[in-house]
Amino acid sequence: MKQFFNNQNLDQIRQFGTFFGLIALCLLFTILSPYFFTTSNLLNVAQQSSIIAVISVGMTFVIITAGIDLSVGSVLAFSGVVMASVLHAGLPIPIGIIVGLGVGFSCGLLNGLLVSYGKIPPFIATLGMMSIARGAGLWFTDGRPISGFDDSFRYLATGEIFYIPVPVIIMIVVYVIAHLILTKTKMGRYTYAIGGNEKAAVLSGINIKLYLNIIYGIAGLLSALGAVMLTARLNSAQPIAGIMYELDAIAATVIGGTSLFGGKGTVIGTLIGALIIGVLRNGLNLLGVSSFIQQIVIGSVIIGAILLDTNLKMKKN
Amino acid sequence: MDKSCVLRMEHISKRFPGVLALDSVQFDLFKGEVHVLLGENGAGKSTLMKILSGAYEKDEGNIFIDEHKTEINGPSHAQELGIGIIYQEFNLNPYLSVAENIFLGREPTILPGIIDWKKIYRDAQELLDSLNVDIDSKQIVETLGVAMKQMVEVAKALSLNARILIMDEPTASLSNNEIEALFKTIKKLQTEGVAIIYISHRLEEIFRIGDRVTVLRDGRYINTKPVSDLTKDEMVKMMVDRDLDNHIPKVKADIGDVVLEVENISVKDRLHDISFKLRKGEILGIAGLMGAGRTRLAKTLFGAERIVSGKITVDGIEVRMNSPRDSINAGIGLVTEDRKNEGLILDLSVKQNVCLPNMSKFITNGWINSGKENQAVDQYIDKLNIKTPTRNQLAIFLSGGNQQKVVLSKWLCSDAKIFIFDEPTRGIDVGAKTEIYQLMNQLVAKGVAIIMISSEMPEILGMSDRILIMRNGRIAGELSDSEASQEEIMNYALGEAYEAVL
Numbered sequence: 072m073k074q075f076f077n078n079q080n081l082d083q084i085r086q087f088g089t090f091f092g093l094i095a096l097c098l099l100f101t102i103l104s105p106y107f108f109t110t111s112n113l114l115n116v117a118q119q120s121s122i123i124a125v126i127s128v129g130m131t132f133v134i135i136t137a138g139i140d141l142s143v144g145s146v147l148a149f150s151g152v153v154m155a156s157v158l159h160a161g162l163p164i165p166i167g168i169i170v171g172l173g174v175g176f177s178c179g180l181l182n183g184l185l186v187s188y189g190k191i192p193p194f195i196a197t198l199g200m201m202s203i204a205r206g207a208g209l210w211f212t213d214g215r216p217i218s219g220f221d222d223s224f225r226y227l228a229t230g231e232i233f234y235i236p237v238p239v240i241i242m243i244v245v246y247v248i249a250h251l252i253l254t255k256t257k258m259g260r261y262t263y264a265i266g267g268n269e270k271a272a273v274l275s276g277i278n279i280k281l282y283l284n285i286i287y288g289i290a291g292l293l294s295a296l297g298a299v300m301l302t303a304r305l306n307s308a309q310p311i312a313g314i315m316y317e318l319d320a321i322a323a324t325v326i327g328g329t330s331l332f333g334g335k336g337t338v339i340g341t342l343i344g345a346l347i348i349g350v351l352r353n354g355l356n357l358l359g360v361s362s363f364i365q366q367i368v369i370g371s372v373i374i375g376a377i378l379l380d381t382n383l384k385m386k387k388n
Numbered sequence: 389m390d391k392s393c394v395l396r397m398e399h400i401s402k403r404f405p406g407v408l409a410l411d412s413v414q415f416d417l418f419k420g421e422v423h424v425l426l427g428e429n430g431a432g433k434s435t436l437m438k439i440l441s442g443a444y445e446k447d448e449g450n451i452f453i454d455e456h457k458t459e460i461n462g463p464s465h466a467q468e469l470g471i472g473i474i475y476q477e478f479n480l481n482p483y484l485s486v487a488e489n490i491f492l493g494r495e496p497t498i499l500p501g502i503i504d505w506k507k508i509y510r511d512a513q514e515l516l517d518s519l520n521v522d523i524d525s526k527q528i529v530e531t532l533g534v535a536m537k538q539m540v541e542v543a544k545a546l547s548l549n550a551r552i553l554i555m556d557e558p559t560a561s562l563s564n565n566e567i568e569a570l571f572k573t574i575k576k577l578q579t580e581g582v583a584i585i586y587i588s589h590r591l592e593e594i595f596r597i598g599d600r601v602t603v604l605r606d607g608r609y610i611n612t613k614p615v616s617d618l619t620k621d622e623m624v625k626m627m628v629d630r631d632l633d634n635h636i637p638k639v640k641a642d643i644g645d646v647v648l649e650v651e652n653i654s655v656k657d658r659l660h661d662i663s664f665k666l667r668k669g670e671i672l673g674i675a676g677l678m679g680a681g682r683t684r685l686a687k688t689l690f691g692a693e694r695i696v697s698g699k700i701t702v703d704g705i706e707v708r709m710n711s712p713r714d715s716i717n718a719g720i721g722l723v724t725e726d727r728k729n730e731g732l733i734l735d736l737s738v739k740q741n742v743c744l745p746n747m748s749k750f751i752t753n754g755w756i757n758s759g760k761e762n763q764a765v766d767q768y769i770d771k772l773n774i775k776t777p778t779r780n781q782l783a784i785f786l787s788g789g790n791q792q793k794v795v796l797s798k799w800l801c802s803d804a805k806i807f808i809f810d811e812p813t814r815g816i817d818v819g820a821k822t823e824i825y826q827l828m829n830q831l832v833a834k835g836v837a838i839i840m841i842s843s844e845m846p847e848i849l850g851m852s853d854r855i856l857i858m859r860n861g862r863i864a865g866e867l868s869d870s871e872a873s874q875e876e877i878m879n880y881a882l883g884e885a886y887e888a889v890l
Contacts, residue, residue: 267736
């Protein structure tokens with residue numbers, strides 16, 4: 072038994088647990104609703120989950136370093152409206168997207184600088200950025216949405232490649248890259264090391280300031296990518312977009328088994344976490360459960376996931 | 389003096405995982421005396437006092453208070469029994485007033501929950517006045533100096549009717565005037581019948597205020613004698629006079645050229661004018677009491693402290709140590725004192741820990757090359773005989789000795805040619821200790837140079853080719869292995885020999 076609990080087994084059990092949770096949820100909704108297990112509905116779930124899923128990747132990196140990023144929703148809104156105004160100015164689509172991503176990356180980088188050089192707790196630094204980016208977006212647009220884009224831009228939300236919606240493809244590409252970075256590169260290894268034990272990481276010669284800056288920058292960049300996807304889908308960039316997205320992203324990450332204490336987690340887990348939230352919303356909608364009650368259910372799932380983690384941690388010690 | 393015995397501790401034993409911290413120790417205390425508890429780092433003084441103050445539970449033995457057999461069930465019970473302890477780090481809330489601190493948790497009240505402010509300030513002031521100290525009970529503790537904070541602690545203990553007062557190195561951070569004031573207070577307490585257990589390394593002080601001395605060594609009781617019957621030399625001898633069994637397998641290596649030269653290094657308020665040379669194949673031991681600056685020196689050489697002045701040269705080339713990365717690149721590896729918090733990332737695997745300081749070695753076209761990593765790690769697991777089921781085992785599940793070997797592997801893997809060991813065998817069982825010593829022998833045989841910080845005399849004397857002794861952030865003395873003895877080292881560490889030189 073002791074041998075069994077040794078090693079990463081517990082973490083693996085946790086990962087399978089989340090996966091089976093997702094399967095069980097799908098089974099449940101399949102039984103309860105004839106509309107759930109259809110190709111179109113499942114693709115719909117994947118598409119609806121894709122934006123939160125993409126943002127959650129950045130959140131996972133940040134949380135593995137034992138940090139948190141509360142600004143993702145506001146950064147999404149701000150980079151969305153900047154990109155939209157560039158597109159409305161008649162500049163080519165790639166330029167607009169690059170500017171949008173640049174705004175997101177810069178906001179994230181600023182978070183990183185505040186955390187690494189400013190030595191401000193991530194919670195406070197990104198709380199500040201949450202307000203700053205939101206305000207900047209509202210100020211920039213005078214509070215009004217920027218709407219109406221070319222079909223070629225909207226293809227990013229409405230298009231399909233081999234019957235698979237483009238947003239789902241973007242999501243998959245992001246996850247593959249993130250997974251490879253986290254498991255196969257120096258930066259990934261350092262991400263775990265910083266979150267696992269910052270002091271020991273410093274004494275192993277890791278330039279933790281540099282890597283924190285990059286990681287928060289990536290979180291901002293992925294929020295901006297979320298903005299591209301959302302703007303294309305809604306055909307409108309809104310300064311009030313993305314409110315509460317940070318909570319969904321944190322929830323997906325935590326449900327997926329990433330420890331808020333840092334040093335542990337996988338993006339695959341986060342993907343499952345994001346899908347669990349997506350399936351719950353979709354299934355409850357199909358069953359006609361009010362959105363108020365949906366919030367209660369999702370909150371309970373988050374707490375349940377954390378309770379599970381805490382218990383596993385205690386067992387290990 | 390009234391010779392009634394207020395405290396008697398008999399056959400006290402305390403075991404921690406892997407060590408017997410106290411082995412049938414005895415101690416007694418008369419009313420109104422100052423009884424000095426003397427011993428090296430790790431002799432068991434703190435453990436004994438923690439048992440007395442209820443912070444630890446004893447495994448064996450009896451405690452008699454006023455000749456009544458008593459079981460001490462925790463810190464609050466110890467307080468009720470009249471035992472007060474003043475730690476080196478004060479337990480005061482810096483943002484509350486002196487009076488609030490003294491009566492914290494037992495504030496006088498007018499109505500339930502409503503503090504009687506007049507009474508709390510008046511009572512506190514009376515206590516402070518009785519100690520002849522010039523403190524206003526309304527003052528905020530943060531604004532007080534160290535000596536005054538200490539007096540607040542004393543007042544707090546007295547307000548709890550302490551009849552036995554434990555003072556742990558009370559003069560460590562006091563100026564001469566403050567020490568005089570403290571001694572006056574101690575004398576006054578004595579005349580009021582308070583018995584004081586006084587822990588200090590400053591022998592001069594012991595002669596000034598101590599009545600009797602009890603010496604502990606390696607968790608054992610050595611002797612109790614009146615201070616007036618002893619000389620300084622005799623005290624030092626009692627502290628260190630252990631048989632040096634030769635189970636330490638030192639193998640002398642050929643000593644070569646200078647690899648590291650440190651010239652007049654200073655770190656603000658902590659290290660002053662440190663200079664020494666380290667040669668290939670040499671083990672340079674660094675001895676000293678806790679707080680002498682040894683760990684600070686190790687961190688400084690490893691780029692983790694800001695150097696204000698001085699120069700570090702590695703292989704004849706001046707190196708700026710602005711970060712651990714600079715030191716690692718210069719070929720230095722630090723095996724920290726605190727493995728779990730500074731040496732390892734416990735949630736990473738053996739493999740991931742070993743490869744961490746030198747990841748670039750295992751990167752091919754931007755990707756981690758697992759094959760290379762595995763090969764390297766397996767080699768160290770084999771060579772150092774690391775006991776782990778697989779290279780993917782998390783470091784948290786290894787024993788202390790094996791964790792230490794993983795830390796060693798980190799620096800072997802980063803091709804370090806200068807190893808700094810800070811307390812290399814702390815918390816490691818005897819068998820694994822010998823293995824660590826043998827690994828050090830193998831390292832120096834290959835031409836590696838070692839700096840070894842240690843509080844264990846047998847280790848320092850057994851393994852070092854040369855010994856530096858630090859005191860108050862300075863190098864207080866240097867001894868070759870032929871002239872070094874426990875007494876000699878202790879003299880320098882305590883400051884006797886150093887002051888004689890001045």
